[in-house]
Amino acid sequence: xxxxxxxxxxxVGQVALLWRETLVSFVRGRWEPRLSVTQMAxxxxxxxxxxxxxxxxxxxxxxxxxGFSFIKVFNEPLYVGSVVGLSLVKELGPVLTSVVLAxxxxxxxxxxxxxxNVTEQIDALYTLGTSPVRYLAVPRFIAMMIMMPILAxxxxxxxxxxxxxxxxLQLKIASGVYWEEVTTFVDLxxxxxxxxxxxxxxxxxxxxxxxxxxxxxxxAEGVGRATTSAVVISMVLILVGDYFLSAFLVSIGIGG
Amino acid sequence: xxxxxxxxxTFGLNRVLRGLDLxxxxxETITIMGGSGAxxxxxxxxxxxxxxxxxxxxxxxxxxITSLKGDALxxxxxxxxxxxxxxxxxxxxxxxxxIAFGLHNLRPDLARHWKDVVAEKLGLVGLKxxxxxxKPAELSGGMKKRVAxxxxxxxxxxxxxxxxxxxxxxxxxSDVINELILGLQKSLxxxxxxxxxxxxxxxxxxxxxxxxxxxxxxxxxxxxxIRHSTDPLVKQFITGSSRGPIQMQVRAIE
Ligand SMILES: Nc1ncnc2c1ncn2[C@@H]1O[C@H](COP(=O)(O)OP(=O)(O)OP(=O)(O)O)[C@@H](O)[C@H]1O
Ligand SMILES: [Mg+2]
Numbered sequence: 001x002x003x004x005x006x007x008x009x010x011x012v013g014q015v016a017l018l019w020r021e022t023l024v025s026f027v028r029g030r031w032e033p034r035l036s037v038t039q040m041a042x043x044x045x046x047x048x049x050x051x052x053x054x055x056x057x058x059x060x061x062x063x064x065x066x067g068f069s070f071i072k073v074f075n076e077p078l079y080v081g082s083v084v085g086l087s088l089v090k091e092l093g094p095v096l097t098s099v100v101l102a103x104x105x106x107x108x109x110x111x112x113x114x115x116x117n118v119t120e121q122i123d124a125l126y127t128l129g130t131s132p133v134r135y136l137a138v139p140r141f142i143a144m145m146i147m148m149p150i151l152a153x154x155x156x157x158x159x160x161x162x163x164x165x166x167x168x169l170q171l172k173i174a175s176g177v178y179w180e181e182v183t184t185f186v187d188l189x190x191x192x193x194x195x196x197x198x199x200x201x202x203x204x205x206x207x208x209x210x211x212x213x214x215x216x217x218x219x220a221e222g223v224g225r226a227t228t229s230a231v232v233i234s235m236v237l238i239l240v241g242d243y244f245l246s247a248f249l250v251s252i253g254i255g256g
Numbered sequence: 257x258x259x260x261x262x263x264x265x266t267f268g269l270n271r272v273l274r275g276l277d278l279x280x281x282x283x284e285t286i287t288i289m290g291g292s293g294a295x296x297x298x299x300x301x302x303x304x305x306x307x308x309x310x311x312x313x314x315x316x317x318x319x320x321i322t323s324l325k326g327d328a329l330x331x332x333x334x335x336x337x338x339x340x341x342x343x344x345x346x347x348x349x350x351x352x353x354x355i356a357f358g359l360h361n362l363r364p365d366l367a368r369h370w371k372d373v374v375a376e377k378l379g380l381v382g383l384k385x386x387x388x389x390x391k392p393a394e395l396s397g398g399m400k401k402r403v404a405x406x407x408x409x410x411x412x413x414x415x416x417x418x419x420x421x422x423x424x425x426x427x428x429x430s431d432v433i434n435e436l437i438l439g440l441q442k443s444l445x446x447x448x449x450x451x452x453x454x455x456x457x458x459x460x461x462x463x464x465x466x467x468x469x470x471x472x473x474x475x476x477x478x479x480x481x482i483r484h485s486t487d488p489l490v491k492q493f494i495t496g497s498s499r500g501p502i503q504m505q506v507r508a509i510e
Contacts, residue, residue, distance in 0.1 A: 120344035123306050127338040128407075129330060129361035 015211055021133040022141050030131075031138040039143035043105050047151060050100050055155035058092055059084055059162030067171040077171045081181025084163030089186050090255060093156040094194045095242060098148065098201035102234040106209040109140055110230040113213025114223035122214070137210045141203075148202030149195040156194065193255025197245050201238050208234045257282055258303060258415070258447070263312035264471075265298060272298050273309070274471030285441055285448040287458045289493060290468030291502060296451040297341055299468070300417045303449065304336050305329045316415075334362050337408035341419040341451075343400040345392040345407070351378075352388030355407045362411040377406035382432045398425045405433070409440065416440065418450045422457050430457055437461045455494050459483060467493060469502065 025031055062084045067077040113136060116122050125132045160182060167173040209230045216226035250256045258280040265273040272295040280286050288296050301307040302314060305321055314322050321332050345354050355377055356370040366373050375385040381402035392400055401424055408416060418437065422430035434457050440446040452458050458465055458479070465482040467475040467490055475482065475490045482490060492500030 116346075119347075120340045120342055121346055123301070124338070124340060124344040124346070126306060126330075127304055127333055127336060128358035128411075129334055130357070131330075 011211070014215070015207060018133065018137065018207070018211055018214070021131075022137050025131065025134040025138050026142070030134050031142065032135075035135070035139035036142040039139045040147055043101070043143055043147045044151070046108075047097075047101055047104050047147075048154070050104065051097050051151050051155050052158050054096055054100060055088070055093060055159040056162040058096060059088060059159030059164075060166045062087055062092075062159075063163035063166035063171065067167065067173075071171075077167070077173055079181060079185075080163070080167045080171065080173060081178040082185035084167075085160055085182040085186040086190060088159040088163070089156050089190050089194045090246075091194070091242075093159060094148075094152045094198035094201060095238065097152045097155045097198060098205060098238050099235060101144075101148065101151070101202070102205045102231055102238065105144065106205040106234050107227050107231050109206065109209035110213040110216070110227045111223060113210060114216040114226045117214060117216055118219055118223060132214070137214075140210060141206050144202040144206035145199055148205075149198045152195055152198035153191075156191070189253075190255045193246070193249050196249060196254065197242065200241070200245055204237045204241060205234045208237065257315075257317060258449075259313075259315045260299070260302070261313045261315075263299075263302060263309045263314070265295070265302070265307065265309050271471060273302075273312075275312070276468075276472050278466060278473050278476075280447060280449060283441065283445050283447055284463040285437065285450060285461050287450045287452055287462040287465045288468055289452065289455075289458060289465060291493075292453075294468045295471060296468060297419055300338070300419055300449065300451060303417060304333055304338055335414050337411070337413035337416040339401075339405050339408045339416070339418045339421055341423075343392075343404040345400055345404055347392045349391075350388065351390050351392065351395070351403050354392065354403060355388070355410050357407065358411045362413075366411065373410055374406075377410050378403075380409070380436055381406045382429060398429065401425065402429075402433070405436075412444060413446075414444075415447045415449070418448060418452075420452055420454075421450065422452060422454045430454065431460075433457075434460050455496075 063080050066083040067080045070077050070079065113122075116136075122132045122136075125135060164175065164178055167178045168175050212226040212230035212233075216222045218225070260276055260278045263273045263276040264271075276299070278299075288299060290296050298307060302309055303316075305314075305324060309322065312322070313320060316332055316335070319332065321329065324332065345351075346357065349357070352371070352374045355374045356367070359367040359370055359373065371388075374388050378385050378388065383399065383402055383406070387395070387399070387403075392403070395403065401421070405418070405421060408418075421433050421437065425433065437448055437450065438461055441448060448461075450458070450461065462479050464476065464478055466473045467482070469489055475485060475487050477485065482494070485491060485494075488501050492502055
């Protein structure tokens, strides 16, 4: 138990160092925009389809469940648009997107950096006058923190459209009514609430996966272990952090 | 001059360096030999600051680099070329991009003609310029090693650390590399530290040879002195005999 606490404390210290170095490189302008753009394209291309598909069906099932529950209570499907809109924009859009990205992008970051680490490519970067943080971490931080809110916003939109399909075709809610509900109950404040969380989830994923990649050891097996644990840790931190982040944002008046 | 004083390094329970002293003179080629796992690669990593000693001091041209970090350490590292034992080529980049990688930071003056530099260095290690467009995964083991060597010398560093430069090469290609190491010393006055098990190569290229055993340098002398040494440790190593004072930790099949 004591050892566990020590290890956690050590990791926290190292993460702080990683953040500091990333921030310093970023502020001093020592980051190559080209690398960030490549990373952004990679994240977008690799994840857009999965994010789109999961959010479409999430919106559909939300409309389905809320519609039929309300029919049971009120004999008609009231408020479907508001339920779908609010739950997606505030919670499910950002959370689902980040879970998908933790699995796809986070895992691949750890695997790539971890492989570079155990094959001494990271050491080679140093000897060639390049800081691994600047060359590898900074572009991934920038890309992830920009792409997460963008993908979450797309997830919101696609999810609401999915909800509309079920509402309109299956529950026979007039399209005017559905969109009216969405737009009256979801305001910009709620959207901001969700996207700010997405930004921080992106930070969680990229920090965990870079850290695990940079610190892994023990050959191919070690890379595998680091990758699994990066995904698990990211997901746990996202879900636990979600509660605290939501509470904090609401307390300062964003998305109450 | 590079000087290592009283270096100690322990990994867990494994005491790898146990008070190692060694001085490397400007312009010489020194070979470090020693058994597998003796800590030769660990020494090279200490010299460029990739590893930090638990105890002891490392100075390069009288600058104490033991506790240097970040940019200050980077400045020192710029003078070093490092051939990693496993090559450590960047597998997301082409051979050409690998070789040119250091130029941007270390030799901006050469960076503009990077394609010429790549072709020239590939020639030096006995490879055709056409392979510049290939990815490392498409190369043979020996070719990877030579590309890694080309990358380490591309920016013309004044110190070059070679971790087993001829391992995995055929005898003729090994000699090409020997000539390259000798040539760099002669034409550019490069100081080289070579780790090798290849005794032919060691005797050909070295001004001095050091023998690492149990975390210390136990023998040090010119090529001639080492070749004719009567020290049983040295004799056993250069003749490659399993009988002698050095007991490898391998259980013989009985
Ligand atoms: N990063 C590390 N973590 C833990 N132990 C290490 C590390 N690097 C090296 N060692 C240990 O240090 C010892 C020396 O390793 P080193 O790589 O220097 O051997 P070597 O002399 O280069 O051997 P070889 O000729 O086989 O390359 C080995 O026992 C190795 O297990
Ligand atoms: Mg070695």
